[in-house]
Amino acid sequence: MTAPLTPPHQPSPHDPDWPPPPPMHGPAGDPITAAEVLQGVLVTVVSAIAGALLGVLWLNLAPRVLLISDGKGVYLRNSEGETAIGADGTFVLLALAFGAVAGLVVFLLRRKGGVPLVLGLALGGVLGSLLAWGLGTYFGPTSDVIAHAKAVGPDIAFEAPLELNLGAAALLAWPLAAMIVHLALTAVFGPRDPEPEPWDRPKPYTQGPSAG
Numbered sequence: 001m002t003a004p005l006t007p008p009h010q011p012s013p014h015d016p017d018w019p020p021p022p023p024m025h026g027p028a029g030d031p032i033t034a035a036e037v038l039q040g041v042l043v044t045v046v047s048a049i050a051g052a053l054l055g056v057l058w059l060n061l062a063p064r065v066l067l068i069s070d071g072k073g074v075y076l077r078n079s080e081g082e083t084a085i086g087a088d089g090t091f092v093l094l095a096l097a098f099g100a101v102a103g104l105v106v107f108l109l110r111r112k113g114g115v116p117l118v119l120g121l122a123l124g125g126v127l128g129s130l131l132a133w134g135l136g137t138y139f140g141p142t143s144d145v146i147a148h149a150k151a152v153g154p155d156i157a158f159e160a161p162l163e164l165n166l167g168a169a170a171l172l173a174w175p176l177a178a179m180i181v182h183l184a185l186t187a188v189f190g191p192r193d194p195e196p197e198p199w200d201r202p203k204p205y206t207q208g209p210s211a212g
Helices: 034-061 086-109 115-139 145-152 173-189
Strands: 066-069 074-076
Touching: 034 086, 034 115, 034 173, 066 145, 074 145, 086 115, 086 173, 115 173
Parallel strands: none
Antiparallel strands: 066 074
């Protein structure tokens, strides 16, 4: 006759013999260091300064809208032209290029990535776009159209002020391009997190059959 099998002993997670779970690894569990914050601030500052170059390029490459005055009012010289949206298109294309280059350069310099770098790209892109917009409008044709029309005289074409009709949408082109390029490169070519070690549990104790 054989003795009945005893039910296996299932240890409780609070049992001292139960091994603790392995520590978490990867960027989600890594604390943000002061060096990473400093790198994010540096990316923000450099991106913002680069906005001056964007402003110069926009000022020189954007198509001009020509106005004309008859002495009583100011009108578009060519009302059917598409140059009115050319300034916005030029700014957006330049901003997308600047953002893509910024994301690529940051990835090449620090492949590990990190939240401060992404935030630096985003904030720096916004500040750079604002600086470019301000420089372009400040050094471009005057915004006082009436005074400009009186200065040049009637029936003489003059340039309209440089404007961004798309507003915030154009200013977000740079940061969006920078973050998308950087995150895509990090996801494809960045370092991989180590695989977590298996959680080895103790084998349950079983009593084999015994002769009775």
